[in-house]
Amino acid sequence: QVQLKESGPGLVQPSQTLSLTCTVSGLSLTSNSVSWIRQPPGKGLEWMGVIWSNGGTDYNSAIKSRLSISRDTSKSQVFLKMNSLQTEDTAMYFCARIDGRYWGQGVMVTVSS
Amino acid sequence: DVVMTQTPVSLPVSLGGQASISCRSSQSLVHSNGNTYLHWYLQKPGQSPQLLIYRVSNRFSGVPDRFSGSGSGTDFTLKISRVEPEDLGDYYCLQSTHFPFTFGSGTKLEIK
Numbered sequence: 001q002v003q004l005k006e007s008g009p010g011l012v013q014p015s016q017t018l019s020l021t022c023t024v025s026g027l028s029l030t031s032n033s034v035s036w037i038r039q040p041p042g043k044g045l046e047w048m049g050v051i052w053s054n055g056g057t058d059y060n061s062a063i064k065s066r067l068s069i070s071r072d073t074s075k076s077q078v079f080l081k082m083n084s085l086q087t088e089d090t091a092m093y094f095c096a097r098i099d100g101r102y103w104g105q106g107v108m109v110t111v112s113s
Numbered sequence: 114d115v116v117m118t119q120t121p122v123s124l125p126v127s128l129g130g131q132a133s134i135s136c137r138s139s140q141s142l143v144h145s146n147g148n149t150y151l152h153w154y155l156q157k158p159g160q161s162p163q164l165l166i167y168r169v170s171n172r173f174s175g176v177p178d179r180f181s182g183s184g185s186g187t188d189f190t191l192k193i194s195r196v197e198p199e200d201l202g203d204y205y206c207l208q209s210t211h212f213p214f215t216f217g218s219g220t221k222l223e224i225k
Contacts, residue, residue: 103161
């Protein structure tokens with residue numbers, strides 16, 4: 001059974017760095033690619049970036065300068081780090097397999113002092 | 114970036130009726146490999162998005178045949194026939210032909 005689960009702090013202060021983890025079970029990261037997607041409250045979906053099965057990455061150009069996606073294949077975990085957070089980064093953050101067939105439940109992140 | 118223009122924003126429908134959602138892209142979604150990477154998702158309240166249709170017209174496993182996708186190039190449509198209560202929520206199109214991948218702005222399907 002394939003599962004993805006996001007985890008991380010619910011509250012981050014402005015200008016700080018967000019660190020999220022996506023823990024995957026039921027599939028191997030060396031043969032599956034994982035995306036991060038976010039959704040501000042009451043708004044639509046924004047694709048953030050992907051880490052490919054070969055370890056390469058691609059990012060949304062709008063946030064590329066602030067975003068880093070990495071992984072630990074031995075732990076079946078994918079990591080998202082985004083720096084210089086602002087209030088507009090408040091959102092639900094999802095990880096999903098690249099083909100969209102499997103999604104995590106999401107983790108809500110609020111940027112506030 | 115490819116802009117996905119999704120209409121309508123809100124779609125009131127009667128149960129048992131039919132719904133149609135349009136998604137238009139600012140450039141062709143035909144990949145150099147010949148495939149068209151346009152997909153449709155439904156997000157029910159408080160849930161993660163769920164895949165309905167992939168690559169224009171392929172229903173994902175378990176998706177009822179009341180859902181159908183069509184289109185080509187820059188113009189795509191999702192149709193839902195015999196709308197049921199479980200179909201209510203926000204629908205999004207997604208293109209994954211060009212980087213960065215981009216979503217449409219969403220259509221809220223609600224009861225008339």
